[in-house]
Amino acid sequence: RIDGARLWRSLMEMAEIGATPAGGCNRQALTDEDRKGRDLFVRWCREIGCEIRVDRMGNIFARRAGTDNNLPAIITGSHLDTQPTGGKFDGVYGVLAGLEVLRTLVDNGVQTKAPLEVVVWTNEEGARFSPAMVGSGVWAGEFSLEYGHSRMDKSGITIGQELERIGYLGDEAVQPTPIKAAFEAHIEQGPILEKQDQVIGVVTGVQGIRWYDVIFFGTPCHAGPTPMEDRRDPVQAMAWLCEKLYGEVRAYSEDARITCGDLRASPGSRNTVPEKVVLALDLRHPTPEGLEHLHRTLYRVAKQVQEACGVAVDIREEWFSPPVAFDSGCIEAVDSAVQSLGYSHRKMVSGAGHDSVYVSRVAPVSMIFVPCAGGLSHNEAESAEPGHLEAGCNVLLHSMLNSAEL
Amino acid sequence: RIDGARLWRSLMEMAEIGATPAGGCNRQALTDEDRKGRDLFVRWCREIGCEIRVDRMGNIFARRAGTDNNLPAIITGSHLDTQPTGGKFDGVYGVLAGLEVLRTLVDNGVQTKAPLEVVVWTNEEGARFSPAMVGSGVWAGEFSLEYGHSRMDKSGITIGQELERIGYLGDEAVQPTPIKAAFEAHIEQGPILEKQDQVIGVVTGVQGIRWYDVIFFGTPCHAGPTPMEDRRDPVQAMAWLCEKLYGEVRAYSEDARITCGDLRASPGSRNTVPEKVVLALDLRHPTPEGLEHLHRTLYRVAKQVQEACGVAVDIREEWFSPPVAFDSGCIEAVDSAVQSLGYSHRKMVSGAGHDSVYVSRVAPVSMIFVPCAGGLSHNEAESAEPGHLEAGCNVLLHSMLNSAEL
Ligand SMILES: NC(=O)NCCC(=O)O
Ligand SMILES: NC(=O)NCCC(=O)O
Numbered sequence: 001r002i003d004g005a006r007l008w009r010s011l012m013e014m015a016e017i018g019a020t021p022a023g024g025c026n027r028q029a030l031t032d033e034d035r036k037g038r039d040l041f042v043r044w045c046r047e048i049g050c051e052i053r054v055d056r057m058g059n060i061f062a063r064r065a066g067t068d069n070n071l072p073a074i075i076t077g078s079h080l081d082t083q084p085t086g087g088k089f090d091g092v093y094g095v096l097a098g099l100e101v102l103r104t105l106v107d108n109g110v111q112t113k114a115p116l117e118v119v120v121w122t123n124e125e126g127a128r129f130s131p132a133m134v135g136s137g138v139w140a141g142e143f144s145l146e147y148g149h150s151r152m153d154k155s156g157i158t159i160g161q162e163l164e165r166i167g168y169l170g171d172e173a174v175q176p177t178p179i180k181a182a183f184e185a186h187i188e189q190g191p192i193l194e195k196q197d198q199v200i201g202v203v204t205g206v207q208g209i210r211w212y213d214v215i216f217f218g219t220p221c222h223a224g225p226t227p228m229e230d231r232r233d234p235v236q237a238m239a240w241l242c243e244k245l246y247g248e249v250r251a252y253s254e255d256a257r258i259t260c261g262d263l264r265a266s267p268g269s270r271n272t273v274p275e276k277v278v279l280a281l282d283l284r285h286p287t288p289e290g291l292e293h294l295h296r297t298l299y300r301v302a303k304q305v306q307e308a309c310g311v312a313v314d315i316r317e318e319w320f321s322p323p324v325a326f327d328s329g330c331i332e333a334v335d336s337a338v339q340s341l342g343y344s345h346r347k348m349v350s351g352a353g354h355d356s357v358y359v360s361r362v363a364p365v366s367m368i369f370v371p372c373a374g375g376l377s378h379n380e381a382e383s384a385e386p387g388h389l390e391a392g393c394n395v396l397l398h399s400m401l402n403s404a405e406l
Numbered sequence: 407r408i409d410g411a412r413l414w415r416s417l418m419e420m421a422e423i424g425a426t427p428a429g430g431c432n433r434q435a436l437t438d439e440d441r442k443g444r445d446l447f448v449r450w451c452r453e454i455g456c457e458i459r460v461d462r463m464g465n466i467f468a469r470r471a472g473t474d475n476n477l478p479a480i481i482t483g484s485h486l487d488t489q490p491t492g493g494k495f496d497g498v499y500g501v502l503a504g505l506e507v508l509r510t511l512v513d514n515g516v517q518t519k520a521p522l523e524v525v526v527w528t529n530e531e532g533a534r535f536s537p538a539m540v541g542s543g544v545w546a547g548e549f550s551l552e553y554g555h556s557r558m559d560k561s562g563i564t565i566g567q568e569l570e571r572i573g574y575l576g577d578e579a580v581q582p583t584p585i586k587a588a589f590e591a592h593i594e595q596g597p598i599l600e601k602q603d604q605v606i607g608v609v610t611g612v613q614g615i616r617w618y619d620v621i622f623f624g625t626p627c628h629a630g631p632t633p634m635e636d637r638r639d640p641v642q643a644m645a646w647l648c649e650k651l652y653g654e655v656r657a658y659s660e661d662a663r664i665t666c667g668d669l670r671a672s673p674g675s676r677n678t679v680p681e682k683v684v685l686a687l688d689l690r691h692p693t694p695e696g697l698e699h700l701h702r703t704l705y706r707v708a709k710q711v712q713e714a715c716g717v718a719v720d721i722r723e724e725w726f727s728p729p730v731a732f733d734s735g736c737i738e739a740v741d742s743a744v745q746s747l748g749y750s751h752r753k754m755v756s757g758a759g760h761d762s763v764y765v766s767r768v769a770p771v772s773m774i775f776v777p778c779a780g781g782l783s784h785n786e787a788e789s790a791e792p793g794h795l796e797a798g799c800n801v802l803l804h805s806m807l808n809s810a811e812l
Binding site for chain 2: 257
């Protein structure tokens with residue numbers, strides 16, 4: 001069994017880096033805070049004798065050797081970056097649960113046959129740099145390294161520049177090494193486990209996600225003398241589109257999700273009709289057909305709005321992560337670990353994207369969820385119970401041990 | 407008659423300061439560009455022997471003495487600040503038309519009995535610092551000096567700090583000196599004169615304006631796992647409010663105006679429902695009852711949206727400029743100047759706010775409008791015909807001379 005108190009202490013120590021007044025974390029990808037978080041993780045791993053590799057996307061691999069290092073590795077991990085107003089657990093838990101597994105093995109002098117690795121993936125959140133999961137995506141071959149390095153934040157700074165600046169532009173090639181199985185522990189970030197009073201979610205897959213920039217092009221003019229019928233007002237068009245789209249998405253299915261996390265008007269002067277409004281849109285559905293339906297709905301509504309408002313609506317497709325089914329062997333490994341440990345559990349599909357989505361392209365994967373209070377995540381008040389975090393970490397330990405063999 | 411070619415050259419020289427690639431001007435209030443524009447104006451005025459005073463709001467008064475300086479002055483002027491994507495004429499024309507009147511008198515050795523002044527008012531646009539017309543507003547006693555100095559831009563810099571930084575925190579008290587009559591020349595910023603093929607608008611008043619920050623408070627949560635019915639989404643609430651409000655305002659009367667010039671979501675991350683959306687709203691109507699109706703409509707719709715979406719909607723009233731009727735004597739002075747010059751003309755109410763609104767609180771005022779192409783303003787493509795600008799300046803010359811006496 002892992003040491004739940006040590007895991008909790010490590011989570012709390014990491015949470016001090018980028019701590020916000022409201023009790024959350026702002027440790028956005030590749031900022032100075034992210035560097036401090038990475039440095040702390042690397043120090044902790046070195047303290048237990050791990051070998052550290054950093055690749056050219058800044059992904060960090062901490063390796064504990066096995067007795068037969070020709071065997072493919074068992075890997076786990078997640079991310080240390082957070083949302084701008086993020087919590088203490090999203091991502092961090094998966095990294096530190098992996099570390100706790102290694103610490104437990106070291107403490108107990110347990111040696112596995114296969115080597116074990118804990119990975120920190122770069123820019124999972126997609127908050128500072130779009131898209132999400134870009135570090136694991138480049139590693140798995142979904143994106144080119146050039147694409148990864150050229151992702152830009154709102155102020156025009158790229159991932160490549162920031163990796164260099166914070167000292168995490170490693171020299172390893174960004175590509176998979178042989179892997180037998182991968183597991184990722186994470187808070188659920190939704191309400192299902194808590195509502196159903198279950199301790200562990202055995203994750204069978206991840207719903208599909210599509211990201212768009214929807215850009216409305218108007219004609220700037222004066223707020224006073226310009227008659228309403230002479231205007232091409234991108235705010236009016238944006239409001240129409242949102243109003244219709246929220247309605248259609250919600251009517252389509254209970255499983256469908258629509259979120260507009262960012263909105264910007266330019267030039268942004270109260271008495272000038274804006275030239276441009278940019279809407280950052282996120283659509284999700286667990287099935288390929290469902291997501292395709294939402295995608296088509298967006299294009300149809302945008303066309304209606306364009307015709308009705310005389311405002312050009314440009315849809316830029318930012319990211320497409322289709323629904324993913326995890327490996328049945330890995331799901332089985334998690335399931336039997338949970339059963340042997342006796343925790344209440346259910347199978348479930350993840351509503352959030354995770355690095356495991358891209359890892360699953362090149363290796364057998366599944367995930368382990370634990371409840372979070374009120375299902376709340378991407379919020380400074382995000383919280384999880386020490387007992388649940390401990391349980392999830394025990395499931396991770398046993399899932400990894402079963403795959404790695406003693 | 408004034409020198410139309412010289413007026414045009416001065417307009418074009420001023421337009422080089424803050425010139426944008428798209429052919430407009432970005433000379434926002436109290437920036438370095440604004441300072442350069444002010445410096446150029448001051449130099450031009452000194453070259454013709456004017457005395458310069460600057461008050462503690464940065465308003466600049468260029469005075470040409472009369473033969474009897476105990477007489478109250480005849481003043482004219484407007485503003486040199488622009489929108490972020492503004493044009494070459496809005497405001498600047500009124501300032502440089504005033505300068506051209508003085509140059510014409512100097513050239514012709516004409517001496518008036520009453521002194522003449524050309525005024526540059528600070529931050530008329532309200533684009534960088536809200537509200538609009540704040541320099542003339544403090545001067546006229548509508549706002550306190552503390553209020554004026556404490557206005558902040560989006561980055562938290564105040565008018566007081568910027569006045570000091572650019573060297574335009576003058577030492578004169580911000581208060582009216584004796585004034586017999588005031589005139590302001592301006593482009594119409596709307597389509598009426600052009601559509602009706604008139605050269606001069608004799609302005610009888612200004613419609614009412616109300617500015618609001620409408621703030622929607624949501625609960626940040628994850629874009630994926632959070633069920634739609636568990637969300638408090640401020641973007642959805644904002645879209646509903648806009649959709650309803652645009653509809654109601656447009657249905658109410660052809661004269662009603664609604665503009666949302668700025669929109670900001672925070673924290674602004676695509677996969678997080680925002681905590682807050684701020685909408686910068688501008689409502690206008692020519693009558694007090696009409697504006698009051700729009701104001702009440704806003705509160706009613708906000709209440710509906712708040713109840714329907716479970717998102718708190720907070721309305722902060724930023725500015726209220728009631729409809730204004732100009733002085734009949736000054737309107738008459740402009741009207742008879744136009745008649746004697748033989749330009750086609752009509753009476754009209756201004757859709758835009760102007761410094762003359764606040765000047766009219768303490769002195770008899772009216773305004774002179776000239777057409778602008780397509781009625782377009784607050785746009786880099788804003789343009790006006792040299793012949794029209796010359797005509798408006800001649801009307802200004804004769805209006806001022808009639809009031810100042812020879
Ligand atoms: N786990 C997590 O919050 N991932 C961010 C990617 C997403 O938007 O789902
Ligand atoms: N003339 C002008 O553009 N004034 C700005 C104030 C307003 O919004 O009407």
